Amino acid sequence: MQFSHSSPVKLVFGPGRLDALATEPLPGTKALLLTSNGTAVERIGALGRVKTMLEARGLPYVHVAAVEPNPLSTTVMAVSKTVREEKCDFIIALGGGSVMDAAKAIGIVATNDGDIWDYVQQGRGGRRPIENAPIPLVAITTTAGTGSEVDGGGVITNPVTREKVGLGGHVNCYPKLAIVDPELMRSVPPRLTAYQGFDALFHAIEGYVTKRPNFLSDMYALESVRHVARGLARAVKDGDDLEAREHMAFANTLSGYVMTCCRLTSQHSMEHALSAFHPELPHGAGLIMLSLAYFGHMIKTGARSERFVELARALGHRDAVRPEDFLRALHELQVACGVADLKMSDWGITREEIPALAENCRSAGALLFEQDPVALTFEDTVAIYEAAYR
Known part of the structure; x- marks a missing residue:
């Protein structure tokens, strides 16, 4: 019986705990606020609450609503370009597993050259190691499906090769902070x-x-x-x-x-x-x-x-x-x-x-x-x- 376990994520759990974002230490000074390309987080009020808390802290952010239900490698590359251009030094992923998975991949190519598929270790991936630490991540889950808020992996689809593959595993792919608020899941x-x-x-x-x-x-x-x-x-x-x-x-x-x-x-x-x-x-x-x-x-x-x-x-x-x-x-x-x-x-x-x-x-x-x-x-x-x- 041998195993290794690493869980470097601070977990904040419970109804109403989204408000912890107002006081918890954050791992950077300018955030990429990442959401899906749908309207759910806006409809339930979570997006507005997150923006209000960030503004109250005086923390600048750039909001990008781009992630598909099965996140694409092309979206990862487009958003990582925004991260670099806007000089964001951490990501807040607000949404379900697809948003959190995409955020981990974006964090990789925000600090490492090339295409995200260069870092995929299976199929037609390039099998390159992640040499530079991905930028930090805060995960706020609005669904109960993937557990991506506490693990270090994500799943991305390459629309050209028609491959859907997990990647990540670097210690910095784990979120620094995870907020799990069941009230956000009621709708x-x-x-x-x-x-x-x-x-x-x-x-x-x-x-x-x-x-x-x-x-x-x-x-x-x-x-x-x-x-x-x-x-x-x-x-x-x-x-x-x-x-x-x-x-x-x-x-x-x-x-x-x-x-x-x-x-x-x-x-x-x-x-x-x-x-x-x-x-x-x-x-x-x-x-x-x-x-x-x-x-x-x-x-x-x-x-x-x-x-x-x-x-x-x-x-x-x-x-x-x-x-x-x-x-x-x-x-x-x-x-x-x-x-x-x-x-x-x-x-x-x-x-x-x-x-x-x-x-x-x-x-x-x-x-x-x-x-x-x-x-x-x-x-x-x-x-x-x-x-x-x-």
Whole structure:
């Protein structure tokens, strides 16, 4: 049992804690305030509150609303140019996982030459080391999905190569400060709440059944799953249920901690191919559509049987005795959240694409395939896509 763990993030958690931005020490003197290209943070009032607090502190900032739901490498490069031109020395990422992931990538190329894909370590990435420390980051999450507020990685899509890949890992890619305020999540629509919640859930599940878990990742993962079981269906049903939002916000942050001390499995690589080919597909939706076929295949191999029983119990099936009970518990949660009927074809995905998807995910996401407890062949990968397709 050997592991390394680094969590250099100051975490401020709880309803109303967005106001901590008014007093917490900040890691620079001029901020790039980064948000998505949508209107959610403005609609919920978070953007206005953040601007007011920065202005009250006399801290100059440049606001850029640019990040896509699946952030693009081209956007990263355009915003990093703004960072340099405006001489911003830190980033405030206000939004969901896509904004925080993009901010980490922007921080890398704000201080290192070349294109962001030069620093990607898989697929067609340039595999260059990050030589200069990225500029510091403050992460304010408005969703419960990725845990990106407490980890050091981010996922970016290259629209030219059609690759969606994780990058980062430098100690300075971790946010200096993370603010997790469940009140900011109350207006997230039901379907997005479900997509984001299942993303957090699968971070925890994959971290629990991965090839190399450890005592610490197990603790984070199982507790994350328990909080998802307590909060997700309730939050989908009633977004104003603040207790449910607290459970999901905490589950999300715990799933981020899972990724600070172990790696996920190839389910995430398989979904990244789906949303790289079809950027309009929400990441969480893709994971939901793959999940029963993916974990069903793993269970059929006999891998991690005892752990799947424990996961079923953590999801609320306390009488679980077989790994298949996990599949039943997972399906029941999807039904309760109204996402059991998702179809890949609704996002334009075709059966004819499946071999190309399999090739893409095994190249661009090779590192996660190495973490599977039983190795997936190319044929296995195709078969999982086929079983999940409808």
